Amino acid sequence: IISGVTLNGETTENYTVEYFTATKNEDGNYVKGTSLGETAPVNAGDYMVEVTVAGDENHTATTTTAQGFTIKKASIAIELATLNEHLVYNDGMAFISHVKIKEEKGFFSFLLLFYVLK
Secondary structure, eight states, X not given: OEEEEEETTEEEEEEEEEEEEEEEOTTSOEXXXXXXXXXXXXXXXXXXXXXXXXXXXXXOOEEXXXXXXXXXXXXXEEEEEEEEEEEEETTEEEEEEEEEEEETTEEXXXXXXXXXXX
């Protein structure tokens, strides 16, 4: 519950924000699903949110019509670079490649070892 919010120039004492999972019907309209409580979603998908304002001596309690929104998938880019390191063994050859995966929040990388038998 959040307190002391000004709406239309008047301060209301309490309101709550509730999030829901959602799906889209064949017309593209959001359909409310399971409640997520007051925790805002962070993963890709379809969601709905509604706000309930508590009543007081001057205001009637009310809940907004739930509004839908979509969190899109983050884009990633994968870079694969073969390093100039070739390791020769008696029965084959190994190549080391560097893989770097970039996403909006940063990146991570690792090395791959490819081994080719004679």
